[in-house]
Amino acid sequence: MIFFTPVFTSIDLDLILIAMSIMFFAGFVKGAVGFALPMLAVSGIGSMLPAPVAVAAVMLPAMLTNVWQAFRDGPRAAWDSFWAFRLYVLLIICVMGLVAPLVSILSTEVLFVILGLGVTFFAIVQLAGWRPGPVIGASRIAAVISGVLAGIFGGLAAVTGPPVVLYLLAREVPKVEMVRVQGVIFLLGLLVVISVHGSTGVLNATTLPLSVMLIAPAFGGMAVGLLVQDRLEQETFRKVTLLVLIVAGLNLLRRGLLG
Structure with missing residues (x-):
């Protein structure tokens, strides 16, 4: 069944409903741990739709x-x-702005491979328990490497979280402050990326309404995630989330390599 409106002429209603469910779950995870919404959403929605549409x-x-x-x-x-x-923050924003136009240039397969490798790698690193220490956190080189990586993946698919999380852990930033800093970084970066994609055509008459439709599920999921944030056994939930991200990353790789 096709959902016919002036802007949706080729997206199956069933796919839209599935995308909304995926976004609700991604919002829940974000509310509970402070990140991972783009990674989960792009991977899940990208399983059904082309990479630029998912982004x-x-x-x-x-x-x-x-x-x-x-x-x-x-x-x-x-x-x-x-x-x-x-x-x-400014380093990440600048890199995101430079990289974002590649979404409209790179093939779907290449985008999925890049994102799949990035998501899988960072999730495995965190699941393995490796956390950079304060010596690395104090290093300007570490800040630059983290910022550039966050900017690259953020520009390609808003997947800024993993490098930022690792860097803030190395800086030993307290939990509440860490979540807030992530929000500030992700927000400012996305403002830049959205302005870029308004001119590249990635945000268009079909994808923009779809993005609008997914706002409510994201907020609903995040509200639930925030409610349970302090009641969950955080370490267990973090590990489960990382396992989900590994599966999501491998799924992106599968789509990129096998179609």
């Missing part, structure tokens, strides 16, 4: 949930988080 669909839900995450403790706290990491 575009994630844009608005990711941006608006990051507004919530960044400003949950008020504008002053968000500003303080930005200022404390301003050079790191």
Whole structure:
């Protein structure tokens, strides 16, 4: 059954409903652990739709949930988080802006392989328990490497989280501050990427309405995730999330290599 509107003329209604369910789950995970919405959503939606469509669909839900995450403790706290990491944030934003146009140039297969490798690698690293220590966290080289990697994957699919999480862990940033900093970084980066994709055609008459439709499921999932955030055994939930991400990353690789 096809969902006929002026903008949806070729997307099956069943696929839209599945995409909404995927976005709800991705929002839940984001609410519970502070990241992973784009990784889960792009992987899941990308299993059904072309990579550029999946990337575009994630844009608005990711941006608006990051507004919530960044400003949950008020504008002053968000500003303080930005200022404390301003050079790191600006590096990520600049790289994201430079890389984002590649989404409209690279083939779907290449995009899936790049994203699959990145998601799988970072999830395995974190699941294995490796966390960079404070010596690495204090290194400017580590900040640059993390910022560039976050910018590359953020520009391709809003998947900024893993390099940022590892860097903030190395800096020994407290949990609440860490979640807020992630929200600020993801929000500002996505604002840049969305402005770029408005001109590249990735956000268009079909993908923009789809992205709008996925906002409500993302918010609903995130609200539930926030409610249970402090009640969950965080380490167990984190490991389960990482296992899901590994499966998601391998699925992206499968799509990129086998179609």
